[in-house]
Amino acid sequence: METKPQTIKELIKENPNSLISQAYFFAENAHKGQKRLSGEPYFNHPLKVAENLINLNLDEQTIAAGLLHDTIEDTNTNLEDIRKKFGDQIAFLIDGVTKIGKIKYRGVENQKENIKKLIIALSEDIRVVFIKLSDRLHNMQTLKTLSPEKQKRIALETYEIYAPLAYRLGMHKLSGELEDLAFPYLYPNEHQWLVNNIKEKYSERENYLKRIKPLVIKALENAGIKPIHIDFRAKRYASLYKKLLRYEMDISKIHDLVALRIVVQTISDCYAALGLIHNLWPPLPGRIKDYIAMPKPNGYRSIHTTVFCVDQKIVEFQIRTLEMHEEAEHGQAASWKYSETKETKEYLEKKSVSTPEKEIEWVKKLRDWQKETGDSPDFIDSLKVDFFKDRIFAITPKGTVVDLPAGATPIDFAYQIHSDIGNQCVGAKVNNHIVPLEYELRSGDIVEIIIQKGKKPSASWLNFVKKASVKNRIKKNLKNSQFKTQEPKQIELKIVAENKTELLKNILTTISYSRINVKRVSSNVDNRGQFQTIKIICKIDDRLSSGHRLSGGHRLSGGHKQKISKLILKLKEVKNVKEIDYRFV
Structure with a gap:
């Protein structure tokens, strides 16, 4: 059986005029003189990425894109240069890898799934994911040259985003390698x-x-x-x-x-x-x-x-x-290696029980491609992944991913961040350009919301916002603003108690029985672990009226004062509570 070449140089020797050969010499020249932090030539990195892609049995275009993937970000080459030299498809792959590179993850738990979805949504061609995973593998293999802070950030991103993404694509070997490379830096x-x-x-x-x-x-x-x-x-x-x-x-x-x-x-x-x-x-x-x-x-x-x-x-x-x-x-990447066989057909029939039909069709077309030559338009279309076509994933300037329905606007984005941001929105920048508030966002857009304190939402927003929940929040705010002259106020409870396991649960249960809304909770334990100080922000949802004067010249209605006084008495009865104080905030 003929052995498949495992290095770029062997492939170039086999076919000096191939697409891979052209990409190799173009990238080598573009990165000429550049060094990595280790002191080695920068070109060693894209070369290793491309060889990782060879080991995944991927096609010529993907390997060429692996060689070229850093030219836009790190050299004087632009996307149009790539398009003219290598065509639309390779330009598309490199652009996708470049966009994914802008996503930052710093360990916010609820961001994991959104970032994974964004990566796939930006990678309409699944080969973009393969390139990015191969890129990340080599970056992890050379992580020791970076500062401890960067090592930990990149390792965390790898452990919580890229390794699970590889696993989701069935690439168990790569997923395990990424986890093992990240593990010593994190633990x-x-x-x-x-x-x-x-x-x-x-x-x-x-x-x-x-x-x-x-x-x-x-x-x-x-x-x-x-x-x-x-x-x-x-x-x-x-x-x-x-x-x-x-x-x-x-x-x-x-x-x-x-x-x-x-x-x-x-x-x-x-x-x-x-x-x-x-x-x-x-x-x-x-x-x-x-x-x-x-x-x-x-x-x-x-x-x-x-x-x-x-x-x-x-x-x-x-x-x-x-x-x-x-x-x-190798998971999804293994689809490139096999032509359709009786066993493959049996597998697809079994897999179709639990796998979306679109994914099955996509895998079939990948396999069928092995029977074809060249880059037919029909095949390229079949590579488009539309798992998230009804969703878009926009990004905050700090790299946080926001999951929105297709057709969402900056107003939808603002309310998804926080109601206060939405209510006070006066403008938006998308990819550093001012856009109208009715602008339809796309996956990968970097969105900055401009706010003005005290600003109220406009009724005209109801004509173009996409999310029903956002419309409801706008309507509610418009209705409330007709009769409220002040924003809802809050009370901060400060409770000192013995540090016991069920303490916080008992306190919150007592507050909930008093029909007072808890907005935020924080706690600290003293150095000896004996006493716990708990701070609880409670929202007063009725408008203020004349009544008891609190700090800062604010007045609290008699009904509220009575409600809080009763709550304080009940909290003092909670086991292990030693001291309670409150203030207007």
């Missing part, structure tokens, strides 16, 4: 603990499985099953640590520290091999998982079984075909 002590405590365990398990492997091979061959290969799969550190947390750090409870992986010819062989293993050794109840019949949401297929093996040691086996193995390693 240095935990990583060192694993190195110190698990390394010998890996060796012990591998030596044990070397005794098991010949027994498995003999049983398979006696049954007429010729395995393609049998190897060991060691659990990665990051994945292992997550699992250990669920088992109270007890390594004896981890049965798949090193698993035996069997790759066979057909799906029938998979099930036959499963039966043979169970004839040799009894399975653990409830530990047989058939991901062939019921693939994971990301398309992963395999049979897992855990058995009581030689010397009553527990061993996990993973059984799959070669196609399943390629898909498990």
Whole structure:
């Protein structure tokens, strides 16, 4: 069998006039004289990215775009130069990678999914994601040259965004590599603990499985099953640590520290091999998982079984075909390698039970492309991913992603950030240009909202805002502004109490029974951990009237004063509460 070239230079030697060859020399010249922080030539980076794409068995255009992906950001080359030299499709791929590079993630929990969606939405051609993931892999491999602050930020972004994104695309090998590269920067002590405590365990398990492997091979061959290969799969550190947390750090409870992986010819062989293993050794109840019949949401297929093996040691086996193995390693990217076969057809029929039809059709067209030559327009159209066509993902100047319906305007964006921002909006900049408030936003737009304190929403906004919830907020504010002369006021409660587990829950329950709305809660514990100070902002939702004077010259209505006085008395009855004070804010 002919071996596929694994380096760019081998591909260039094979075809000196190819698209890849042209991209190589163009990028090499564009980056001439540039150095990375390590001191090595900058061109080494796009070269390595392109070779990562070769290892994913991707097409010539994608590999060429990998070579060129940094030319717009880091050289004097512009997008039009790329378009003229290499055509619209490569320009499109590079533009997509450039836009994704502008997204920043700093660990805000509710941003994870939006950022993943934005990456895919910006990548109408899924190959943009492949390039970005390959780019991130090499950046993580060379992260040690950056400052500790940048190392941690990039590692966090990799661990929480790019590794899960690769996993979602079924690219388990790449996902695991990204997690393991990020793990030491984010959890240095935990990583060192694993190195110190698990390394010998890996060796012990591998030596044990070397005794098991010949027994498995003999049983398979006696049954007429010729395995393609049998190897060991060691659990990665990051994945292992997550699992250990669920088992109270007890390594004896981890049965798949090193698993035996069997790759066979057909799906029938998979099930036959499963039966043979169970004839040799009894399975653990409830530990047989058939991901062939019921693939994971990301398309992963395999049979897992855990058995009581030689010397009553527990061993996990993973059984799959070669196609399943390629898909498990490279996910969606593996679609480029295989032409349609009987097994592929069976897989797509099974997968269609749990996978959107558009994605199935997309995978089919990728496979069919192997039968074609050139870049036909029909094929290029089939690469367009429309999973999020009814959504757009705009970005704040700080890099926060905002999920909005298609057709949303800056007003929708402003209210999504905060009602106060929406109410006080007087203008908007999109990609650093002033736009009308009825402007329709697009995915990747960087939106800056201009506000004026005290400004009220305009009734005309109701004619063009997209979100129903935004319309309701505008209507409510317009209605309230007709009879309110002051904004709603707030009371800050300050509670000092003994630091007990159920304390905050009991306090908030008491407040909720008093029909007072809690807006914000914060707490601090003293150095000895004995006392806790809790601050609670409560909203007074009726308009103010004459009544009791509070700090700052404000007056609180008699009804409110009575309500708060009753609340204070009830809070003093809460167990472990020692002191309560409040003030007008």
